[in-house]
Amino acid sequence: MKINPSYLYILFLSLVAAIGGFLFGYDTAVISGTISQVSQQFELSVIAQGWYVGCALLGSIIGVSFAGGLSDKYGRKKVMLLSAVLFSISAIGCAIASSYNELILYRIIGGAGIGMVSIVSPMYISEVAPSAIRGSLVSLYQLAITIGFLGAFLMNFQLLSIAETQLFKDSPLLSQVFHEEVWRAMLGMEIVPAFLFFIVLLFIPESPRWLVINNQIAKAEHVFTKLYTSAVTGKQKVEEVLKQADQTTESSWGLLKNPLVLKPVLLGMAIAILGQFMGVNAVLYYGPSIFEQSGLSGGDALYYQVMVGVVNVLTTILALFIIDRVGRKKLVYFGVSGMVISLLLISFYFYGSEMYGLPSLFLLILFLAYIFFTAISISAVIFVLLSEMYPNKIRGLAMSIAGFSLWLGTYLVGQLTPWFLENLGPSGTFLFFALMCFPYMYIIWKKIPETAGRSLEEIENYWFGKGIKNK
Structure with a gap:
């Protein structure tokens, strides 16, 4: 039907x-x-x-x-x-x-x-x-x-x-x-x-998949019917979730002992924490001070930072419209490649700005390019992937683990960025951010399946060794 x-x-x-x-x-x-x-x-x-x-x-x-x-x-x-x-x-x-x-x-x-x-x-x-x-x-x-x-x-x-x-x-x-x-x-x-x-x-309403997992079948059917405008479809969706749930009878913590389930949890932790070490929070939080190190006044630095924020919003809107058409992985390939190039050029700017007399406008363009590539890829994709790559029964627990990694990474970057800027200098700091893009790209390429257009139950089947293939 x-x-x-x-x-x-x-x-x-x-x-x-x-x-x-x-x-x-x-x-x-x-x-x-x-x-x-x-x-x-x-x-x-x-x-x-x-x-x-x-x-x-x-x-x-x-x-x-x-x-x-x-x-x-x-x-x-x-x-x-x-x-x-x-x-x-x-x-x-x-x-x-x-x-x-x-x-x-x-x-x-x-x-x-x-x-x-x-x-x-x-x-x-x-x-x-x-x-x-x-x-x-x-x-x-x-x-x-x-x-x-x-x-x-x-x-x-x-x-x-x-x-x-x-x-x-x-x-x-x-x-x-x-x-x-x-x-x-x-x-x-x-x-x-x-x-x-x-x-x-x-x-x-409550999430219908949570209702099914917690044996509130009548409520789940009612919600699915409202979501899909058909009582028959509502029953079909409940049966689909039930069929998948019957294959995993362990508790949430018990499921984590299964290597097939632990794998996506560990991969989610990896991309959550690595994404924080690719520079985006350093740019958003420490942008004004970084701009000031390039010779800008405080007022101009704040103005540049506002422009960074505007590009971030506009690019996120663009990502919203294309993420399901293009796919998660292709957005990451495109965006992270652009991030690497932008970060390397920013590193070169700080290394050679005095030597070659590079204008501050050049730095602004590079920062805006970096934010564009970041917002259209890892920033847009991370919450999407984390919300859909785990089995229904442990989605909440697994997202807590990944979320803990993300916030730990955010904390570490917030603490370490001033140290990086002081000891490595802006040039070395952005070079480090560029290098951190490569393990992230490798994990997405080799370890994470393309989830666009797939139901949550199909994605769950992938981790259990059946159903969709990695792309």
């Missing part, structure tokens, strides 16, 4: 889950506009300032460590609701924090929300999306992250503008939040998307 997905309904579910990505991006980026104010108000040392910036990463590692197990036991929807609550608590707590330690606590709580949503939102999308457009829909999550980054920058800019006006001056409380200590408003405004996320989550 022909399957006719209800595309508008599936798009609605995907957009709701993708709001988690916006919160991820906003919470991560909003901190940049508050550092100097918070440091001045609480008289922070350099170490304390670094802890204020990085403490959310600890929360993310904690959140991602528990999210998979919680989502396998209680469902994807409930964990997304929990993350919305954590984001809301963090936003309100940061806005009213009376001490540095309170502020750190609420930042860690928000980080836990980031860690949870970073694996559960794309996982939910992958489990409701038809195979033909699954890549594009999961990519909505990555797009939402980039929009969250820009949203935070724009909100910080707007609130700083308000602080220079007479608006809210008549109210002592509002005057404190929007004028004297505007960082409170910057962190507190996250309550708006967090509350919206919580409300709209109440109107979406």
Whole structure:
């Protein structure tokens, strides 16, 4: 029987889950506009300032460590609701924090929300999306992250503008939040998307594949029927998931002892952590200081960084439209090849800029090229692959393990990049990033199957030695 997905309904579910990505991006980026104010108000040392910036990463590692197990036991929807609550608590707590330690606590709580949503939102999308457009829909999550980054920058800019006006001056409380200590408003405004996320989550169903695995067959059939507009199709989808589940009777942790299952888990960990060492976070987080090392003023460096952010968003939109047509692996081959060339040229720029008098505009072009190739390949592909390459029964646990690797890599890059820049110099740092692209490319080429257009059950069959072949 022909399957006719209800595309508008599936798009609605995907957009709701993708709001988690916006919160991820906003919470991560909003901190940049508050550092100097918070440091001045609480008289922070350099170490304390670094802890204020990085403490959310600890929360993310904690959140991602528990999210998979919680989502396998209680469902994807409930964990997304929990993350919305954590984001809301963090936003309100940061806005009213009376001490540095309170502020750190609420930042860690928000980080836990980031860690949870970073694996559960794309996982939910992958489990409701038809195979033909699954890549594009999961990519909505990555797009939402980039929009969250820009949203935070724009909100910080707007609130700083308000602080220079007479608006809210008549109210002592509002005057404190929007004028004297505007960082409170910057962190507190996250309550708006967090509350919206919580409300709209109440109107979406639980993942039908999770319902099947947890023997809630009637509910699963109902959800599949809404997704595919046919009761017969709903029953067929349930039978397909049940048939696959019957082949794996072990528990989640028991399945990990199976070498055929452990293999994709280890491969997911590898591409998650390697992707962080290919330079993208160093460019996004340390871009202004890198530009300043090329001789730009602080203002020009920030302007260049905004352009980097815009290219990141626009390219992610492009990736969203082509990822299912081109395929995951071809995007990686194209994008990572371009990343290697861009990184090598950036390395050469810093090595020979003084010798050859290379203009700073040349560096901007190379950075924009690098961001283009990154956004259209590894950034667009990573959450798609991680959300679809694991067996149904252990998808939550496996994504927690991969997510832990991703956040560990993010933490290490954040800590090591200043050391790299100081000891290797910008030229050596970008050369190192270029070299790290090769093992990533090899794993995608030799070890990961092409998943575009394949159902989650077909992909699961691949790891068990039957069904689709690697491409």
